[in-house]
Amino acid sequence: MDNLEKKYAPSGDVVVREIEGELVIVPLVSGIGDIEDELFTLNETGKDVWTRLDGSKTLNTIIQELSGEYDAPAGEIQKDVLGLVTELVKRKMLVEKK
Amino acid sequence: MCSVWSPSLLKGKCSLKKSDPHPLLRVPQGGEKTLSRDAFEKLMQDILGKGVPFRFRAAGYSMSPFIKDGDVLTVDPVSSRSPKKGDVVVFKKRRSGEIVVHRIVRTKGDDYLVKGDNLLDEDGRVSQKDIFGIVRAVDRKGKKIRFGILWGKGMIAFLNRGKFLAVFLLFVRKAIRSSSGSSRG
Numbered sequence: 001m002d003n004l005e006k007k008y009a010p011s012g013d014v015v016v017r018e019i020e021g022e023l024v025i026v027p028l029v030s031g032i033g034d035i036e037d038e039l040f041t042l043n044e045t046g047k048d049v050w051t052r053l054d055g056s057k058t059l060n061t062i063i064q065e066l067s068g069e070y071d072a073p074a075g076e077i078q079k080d081v082l083g084l085v086t087e088l089v090k091r092k093m094l095v096e097k098k
Numbered sequence: 099m100c101s102v103w104s105p106s107l108l109k110g111k112c113s114l115k116k117s118d119p120h121p122l123l124r125v126p127q128g129g130e131k132t133l134s135r136d137a138f139e140k141l142m143q144d145i146l147g148k149g150v151p152f153r154f155r156a157a158g159y160s161m162s163p164f165i166k167d168g169d170v171l172t173v174d175p176v177s178s179r180s181p182k183k184g185d186v187v188v189f190k191k192r193r194s195g196e197i198v199v200h201r202i203v204r205t206k207g208d209d210y211l212v213k214g215d216n217l218l219d220e221d222g223r224v225s226q227k228d229i230f231g232i233v234r235a236v237d238r239k240g241k242k243i244r245f246g247i248l249w250g251k252g253m254i255a256f257l258n259r260g261k262f263l264a265v266f267l268l269f270v271r272k273a274i275r276s277s278s279g280s281s282r283g
Contacts, residue, residue, distance in 0.1 A: 015144040019137045026145060033145030034153040036170050039109070046105040072103035080105050087107055 004063070004078075007097040008085060009055030014093050016050075023047040027093050040093075045070075049084055055097035059085065139190070139197060139230075146175040146231050156199055160214030161186065163267065164246030164254070165199060169238045173231035181210060181226070184251030186233040189224050199233065201251075203259035215246070215258055 010016065013028040023042040026033050042050055048069075052062045063081050067074045088094035145152045152173045159167055165186065173188050181187050186201050189212065200221055204211040210229070213220040236243040246254050257263040 015141065015148065017137070017141055017144060019134075019141075024137075024141065026141065028145070028148065028150050032151045032153055032172070033148070035141065035145075036153050036155050041108050043104065043106050043108075045103055046107055049105050066103075070103040077103060080103070084105050084107060 004060040005058045007055055007058055008053045008089070008094045009097045010050075010053065011093055011095045018047070021047075023050055025093055027091060029092075040091075046084060049081055050088075053085070053088075053094060135195065135197060142173075142188075142197075142230055146173070146177075149175055149177055151175070151234065152231060158199075160217050161199060161201070162216045164215055164243065165233075165236055166238060169236050169243070171199065171233050172235035172237075174234045175231050176226065176229050179232070181229055181232050184255040186247060186251075187212065187224075187229045188231050188233065189229045191221065192224075192228060197230075201255060201258060203255045211259070213258055215254065215263055 011027070015026045015028065015033055017024050021044060023046065025040045025042065026035055027038055027040075029038050048066065049062070052065065057065075059081060063074070063078045066077050066081065070077060085094060089096070142152050142154075152175075153170060154173075155168060155170050156165060157167050165171065171188075181202055183202050183205055186199060187210075188197065188199050190197055198212075198214075198221065200212045200214045200217075202210045203213045203220070206223060209223040209225050211220055211222070212224045233247060236247050254263065257266050
């Protein structure tokens with residue numbers, strides 16, 4: 001995933017709920033909400049990335065926003081955002097917005 | 099500048115404990131996180147509200163032997179069909195707010211009389227709006243449990259209502275023990 005101009009948004013096939021500061025995500029795999037085998041959590045930082053993935057901003061914009069808010073090298077933030085987005089797309093929790 | 103940068107996506111597990119209605123969320127690193135009853139309920143409602151089944155690990159013995167501690171239940175939303183006598187349902191107890199998995203032993207107008215198969219006392223009347231879903235599958239160590247869930251439900255509800263179920267199960271267990279004993283001998 002090299003195109004930083006792409007936009008992403010949560011898939012319609014996920015249930016997302018904030019629980020005690022963490023984001024709990026249940027993808028509806030094969031039409032079932034399975035919290036026994038398919039339950040994921042995003043920590044505080046991951047949640048910060050997820051909430052910006054609303055289909056309106058490019059990855060580049062999101063990375064720039066996060067770089068202004070976190071005390072971490074921009075290269076590290078970009079690598080982590082791309083890694084997280086790749087993982088979320090692979091698990092069908094996130095879809096590209098055209 | 100704010101907090102430390104460390105985004106992570108973790109895969110975990112969650113189960114509802116009937117005796118202690120605070121399911122645990124386990125993460126691969128071995129950590130444990132308590133999920134409140136309220137959070138569990140909302141997650142279940144979110145999923146069933148989308149019209150799709152909900153799958154979770156149950157805990158407790160009130161439905162033994164048809165549902166045992168650690169069995170994984172698949173629950174259909176009540177929007178898919180109305181609950182009927184014999185169905186095992188997930189519902190919320192009005193007074194305690196506890197989320198329970200028990201069997202409908204009788205219908206009373208728009209209400210249901212619900213009871214655990216392994217309990218002597220009924221839960222009392224439960225209205226349809228307090229029922230989240232109907233158990234359609236029970237997985238136990240990779241095997242599907244059908245008796246009491248898919249078939250035999252009406253008979254079990256009848257025996258359970260009359261409190262004869264415990265006696266019936268005693269006979270069943272005895273029969274199983276003697277048949278396995280005679281086959282060994």
